[in-house]
Amino acid sequence: MKNVTPLRLFIAEDHKLLLQGYEQLLSAAEDLAIVATATNYYDIIHKLKIHTCDVLLLDLNMPLTYNNQHARLSGLDVLEFIKKVKLPIRPLITSTHRDYDIIKRAVAFGAKGYLFKSIDVDELLIAIRAVGSGRTYFQEEVGAILKSKQEDEGRLVGEGIKVSTREKEILMLLSQGLTGDEIASELSLSKYTVEEYRAILLKKFKAKNATHLVKIAHDHKFL
Known part of the structure; x- marks a missing residue:
């Protein structure tokens, strides 16, 4: 079998149990290599500067600090940073936010895919591979929201x-x-x-x- 260079994956998720679940499930995929993880905004920005990655699996609700005093959707700030400095990484959003304007803003800031956290691991893998190969991937429900709201x-x-x-x-x-x-x-x-x-x-x-x-x-x- 021809050797394939694994996609380098950065996982940004502030819920540690969910982060551990991602790591356990995705590390079993031979074509993926988890090269970095982060649990808050500043950690993401720091590691983006020192790790070369292909795909950033990004939760929109990333805290700005380790405490609960900040509730901004700082994942949007991460996207803005990536776009501003033109990092060669493709963001894939995982979120509970179903609001059209939030999804649209994430896309405007450079998200190459958007998934709700209700997906199963099979679709998550499909999305990561699609985004990592240069395509976009929007969960069917996300696509329906975008399409139905554009006229509004x-x-x-x-x-x-x-x-x-x-x-x-x-x-x-x-x-x-x-x-x-x-x-x-x-x-x-x-x-x-x-x-x-x-x-x-x-x-x-x-x-x-x-x-x-x-x-x-x-x-x-x-x-």
Whole structure:
């Protein structure tokens, strides 16, 4: 049999039990070699600089520190870093996030695949091999979400700012004075997802805070 150079895999997952499960299941594949693992944002960035890898299996909910004080989707920051410095590694997302805008943003930042954590190991292996060979792989359910929501995207308005349907919903609720927890309950989202949307909106509108954001949104006819 012809020898095949194994795909070099970097696994980034903050739940240690799940990380150990990945290692145990994937180490049995002869065409894969796990060359690095990480459990938080800073560890990922450090190891990306010193390890040469083909595929990064990345959880979006990576903590910025070892404690629970930060709940950002810092996996998106990892993707942004990879894109900015043009690292030759292909990110494959594993996540519980099913929200269209989160998936779309991950893709925009360079994710070559996206899987929900409900998949089985056979599909995980298929996805890793596909991404590692230069193709993309999006779980069927992910593809369906992307396809069904594309028509719902907002149009370019105002100063060229694009606002998605979900972002506009959150803008409307912020304008009504709802807190993050109240918005999360209203839209059946986690409070951390709402916080991420709020951060995205502040950046898009170059706003200093939620009050400033709502004012700019009113001025440009988003509300």
